[in-house]
Amino acid sequence: MSRAPITIRASSFGAIFDCPSRWIAIHVERLHSPSTGRALLGTAVHAGTAVFDTDRVNGVTPSIEASCDAAAQAIERPDREVDWADDKPADAVDIAVSLTSRYATLEASRHEYVAVEARVEALHLTDLDIVLTGTTDRVYRVPDTGELGIADIKTGKTIVRSDGTVDTKGHAAQLGVYELVGQAAIGAPLAAPAQVIGLQTNKTPDKQRIACADIIGAREPLLGDDQHSGLLATAAKIVHGDIEAWGNPRSMMCHEKYCPRFATCFWRR
Numbered sequence: 595m596s597r598a599p600i601t602i603r604a605s606s607f608g609a610i611f612d613c614p615s616r617w618i619a620i621h622v623e624r625l626h627s628p629s630t631g632r633a634l635l636g637t638a639v640h641a642g643t644a645v646f647d648t649d650r651v652n653g654v655t656p657s658i659e660a661s662c663d664a665a666a667q668a669i670e671r672p673d674r675e676v677d678w679a680d681d682k683p684a685d686a687v688d689i690a691v692s693l694t695s696r697y698a699t700l701e702a703s704r705h706e707y708v709a710v711e712a713r714v715e716a717l718h719l720t721d722l723d724i725v726l727t728g729t730t731d732r733v734y735r736v737p738d739t740g741e742l743g744i745a746d747i748k749t750g751k752t753i754v755r756s757d758g759t760v761d762t763k764g765h766a767a768q769l770g771v772y773e774l775v776g777q778a779a780i781g782a783p784l785a786a787p788a789q790v791i792g793l794q795t796n797k798t799p800d801k802q803r804i805a806c807a808d809i810i811g812a813r814e815p816l817l818g819d820d821q822h823s824g825l826l827a828t829a830a831k832i833v834h835g836d837i838e839a840w841g842n843p844r845s846m847m848c849h850e851k852y853c854p855r856f857a858t859c860f861w862r863r
Contacts, residue, residue, distance in 0.1 A: 597723045600833045601716070604728030604771040607829065608764065609847070614832045614839035615861060616853045622833065625854035629674050631681030635690055635795055636749040638668035640731070642694030643747060646702060647732065648710045658698045665690040677851055685797060693749070693793050693802050701791065701804045705745060709733040712779035722830035730776035736786050743786025744769065744776045745806075753792035760792040760807035767825050770812035788812040 600622065602610070610617045619625045642665025649656035666687050712733055717726040732745040746769055754760055769788040777784045787808035794803040818824025831837045841861025842848065850856040 597834060599718060599723045599725045600830075601725045601727055602771075602829065602833065604726060604730070604768065604775050607771045607825075608768045610829050610832055611767075611825070613842040613845045613847060613853070614837075615841035615855060615859065616845070616847060618833070618839045619853065619855040627850075627852060627854045628677040629672065630851055631676060631678045631683070631686055632750075632795075634669055634672055634676055635686045638665045638686065638690035639693050639697075639749050639793055639795070640747060641665055641668040642690060643697050643702075644711055644731075646694070646698045647707055650702065651707050651710055656698065656702075658695055661698055662691045662694050665694040679851065689795050689797060689802070692799055693795065693804075696799070696802055697793060697804060701806070704806070705732070705791075706735045706737060707732050707745075708735050708742065709776075709780055712776050714775045714778045717775060717778045719826065719830075722826060723834065724826070724830050726771060726775055728772070728775050730772045730779060732791075733776055733780055733784070734786070734789065739786075741786040742780070742782060742784050743788060744772050744784055745789040745791055746772055747791045747793065749793045749795050751795055754794040754803040754805045758803060758805055760790050760805045762790050762807050762809055765790055766809050766812045767815050769809055770814070770816040770825075773813050774816070 606617065606621060642661045645664040646656045646661040669683055669686050669690060710732055711729045713729040715727055730744050731747045733742055734745045735742055752761060773784050773788055787810045789806055789808055791806045794801060796802055816824055816826045818827065832839055841859050843862045847853060848862065
């Protein structure tokens with residue numbers, strides 16, 4: 595018998611397996627903690643770079659100034675409460691503006707995009723009783739073959755290593771969901787490798803490295819094979835309660851800033 599479907603945002607998919615209890619608290623029980631300065635910085639960089647790339651896709655000469663303004667405004671006018679803790683809004687603005695400018699100047703021209711922030715409101719997987727929703731950062735075209743693939747912008751202090759390569763570990767499953775969402779959004783197959791475009795959020799420009807890396811076969815862990823049921827099937831069992839939503843006190847997100855269930859968590863011992 596089918597059950598009422600549960601919606602899973604593509605951007606939150608990996609968090610189901612990091613700490614199911616935290617995911618249930620936020621996305622099913624609708625409990626919330628304030629956003630953090632780090633999360634808002636990532637949002638700001640996404641906003642600024644999206645303005646730049648949207649103009650490129652639309653055949654309009656992009657404005658670095660307008661893109662940087664969009665990044666700054668995302669921090670100066672947040673749409674939810676923000677816990678800045680030891681971070682400073684002014685520092686976040688400086689980093690977001692600098693990274694947006696560096697991306698526009700150094701990285702954007704390396705990619706041929708056909709869609710920016712391609713969104714799907716509801717991709718219903720009826721056999722699992724879940725609905726995927728979300729926005730794929732970019733859909734790119736491979737110049738030589740014409741194949742399409744998704745590109746996901748990731749920010750963070752360690753997303754780009756000191757040797758200039760992107761740390762892609764742990765991102766395949768989420769990018770696989772973005773591939774499913776992106777394919778539904780544009781109505782065309784995505785056969786090219788998924789890409790991670792890493793933007794390093796350090797304060798000094800010389801350490802704000804930008805790099806890109808491919809992830810091949812991102813959908814395979816989601817869909818499974820003859821020996822594995824796949825992460826989508828496991829996620830469906832967790833969110834529907836077929837598997838108890840355990841807590842993970844070793845998660846990097848196990849903190850009162852990030853988890854609304856932190857104070858009462860059974861698993862945090």
